[in-house]
Amino acid sequence: MTETNLRILLKSRPQGRPGPQHFERSEEPRPTPRPGEVLVxxxxxxxxxxxxxxxxxxxxxxxxxxxGAVMEGECVGEVVESHHPGFSTGDRVRGARGWQQWSVAHGSTLIKLPDQDGVPDSAYLGVLGMPGTTAWVGVTEILQVKPGDCFVVSAASGAVGSVAGQIARRMGARVVGIAGGAEKTRFVTEELGFDACVDHRGDLASALDAACPNGIDCYFENVGGPVQAAVFPRMRDFGRIAFCGMVAEYNQDPPPPGPNLMALVRKRLRLQGFLVSDHPRAWKQWSEVGGAWLREGGLRFREDVAQGLENAPEAFAGLLEGRNFGKLVVAI
Ligand SMILES: NC(=O)c1ccc[n+]([C@@H]2O[C@H](COP(=O)([O-])OP(=O)(O)OC[C@H]3O[C@@H](n4cnc5c(N)ncnc54)[C@H](OP(=O)(O)O)[C@@H]3O)[C@@H](O)[C@H]2O)c1
Structure with missing residues (x-):
């Protein structure tokens, strides 16, 4: 049994692409568990x-x-010594134990894997772990996929995308993946069973047009960058986008200009366009609510009145330049 614990520490903060120069190896004696703790x-x-x-x-x-700290990461492993009533030697566990060979963890921070379920341990880090759960949330809760939807997912051969597409297909969507290169696109259709998969290294716009001739109802965004730019104009009315991640942009320093949509992921923002014309019942509701507030003095308004219909063109031009102050109307 290895008595030393090899650990990978973060040495410096990468600007752009991370590489071995940003990490440091460190060997320490294997840690010893205390009461309540488990050696994994x-x-x-x-x-x-x-x-x-x-x-x-x-x-x-x-x-x-x-x-100087151990890099964070999820591990699966085996209990070697337990001082916690919930775990026995030989149990298979999962936990956020970091880039190292051994760790001691309080039992409350570990999740026991099912016994003898025929699933490889590593699958609890992928398809049945955090990435698979991410796919499940994105497809079922955020996108709320419906039968017949055209569902597109980027990084389709990856940990999240591969599962997302399979879930959406089971929910009745027509599923189109986006992946890089012939080997990955073939895997996505032939092994994962997606209806189609297009290569973002080729002419992505034309390939999406061919694969999604009526446009896209649901987009599961994993990548950002040019892939996102190709998908956006192909979204259908009332389409939904789940912003899961934008891996193509993570090494870009400074981040790409413009409204960087990664903020949607980090801050769990909800972004939704709407047209008032889709909400006919709101007119009556608001005239009742707003009318009451107005009459009781609780709703203020200001008008900017242009005099004479002949002045309407010039007044309208001013509206687009900020010359109006308040609701612009023309006194005819
Ligand atoms: N919101 C959450 O809670 C949550 C949780 C987990 C993961 N995520 C996000 O989900 C996304 C996918 O994660 P994953 O674990 O499944 O990773 P992954 O797909 O296993 O690996 C990343 C893949 O992204 C694609 N990619 C990388 N750089 C690219 C580029 N410049 N242009 C286009 N594609 C590029 C590559 O696939 P191709 O070669 O096919 O392009 C690569 O294999 C990431 O954005 C991640 O941050 C979010």
């Missing part, structure tokens, strides 16, 4: 795109990994 020998470590964010100290939804 790690078997598999999950590597996930979110880790790029943990290497940066830019504001985000989670704190960065401190310089």
């Amino acid at each position: 020998r790690h078997r598999f470590l999950s590597l996930d795109p979110y880790m790029r964010g943990r290497m940066s100290d830019a504001p985000s939804y989670a704190a960065p990994v401190a310089l």
Whole structure:
């Protein structure tokens, strides 16, 4: 049994692409569990795109990994020594144990894997782990896929996308993946059973037009960048987009200009366009509610009155330049 614990520490914060120079190896004696704790020998470590964010100290939804600390990551492993009543030697467990060979964890922070279920341990880091659960939330709760929807997912051969497409297909959608290269696109259709898969390294716009001739109802966004730019104009009326991640942009420093939509993911923002004409009942509701507020003096308004119909063109031009102050009307 290895008595030392090899750990990978974050040495410096990458600008752009992370590489070995940003990490440091450290060997320590194997840790010893105390009461309530469990000693775990790690078997598999999950590597996930979110880790790029943990290497940066830019504001985000989670704190960065401190310089000199063990990199964060989920592991599955085996209990070697237990001082917690919920675990026995030999149990298979999952937990956020970091980039290292061993760890001690309080039993309350570990999840026991089912016994002898025929599922490989590593699958609890992927298809049945965080990425698979992400796919499930995105498809069922955020996109609320309906039978007949045209559902598109980027990074379709990846951990999240591969599961998202399969869930959507089971929910009755026509599923189109986007992936990089012939080998991945073939895998997505032939192994995963998607209806189609297009290669973002080719002419993505034309390929999407061919695969989604009536447009896209649901887009599961994993990538951002040019893939996102190709998908957006092909969304149908009342389409839905689940912003899961934008891996193509994680190494870009500074981030791409413009309204960077990664803020939607980090801050769990809801973004929805609407047209008042789709809400006919609201007219009556608002005239009752707003009318009452107005009459009791609780609703203020200001008007900017242009005099004479002949002045309407000039007044309208002014509206687009900010010359009006308040609701612009023309006194005819
Ligand atoms: N919101 C959440 O809670 C949550 C949870 C988990 C994951 N995520 C996000 O979900 C996304 C997918 O994660 P994953 O774990 O499933 O990763 P993954 O798909 O297993 O791996 C990343 C894939 O992204 C694609 N990619 C990378 N750079 C690209 C680029 N420049 N242009 C186009 N495609 C590129 C590559 O696939 P191709 O070669 O096919 O392009 C690559 O294999 C990531 O954005 C991640 O941050 C979010």
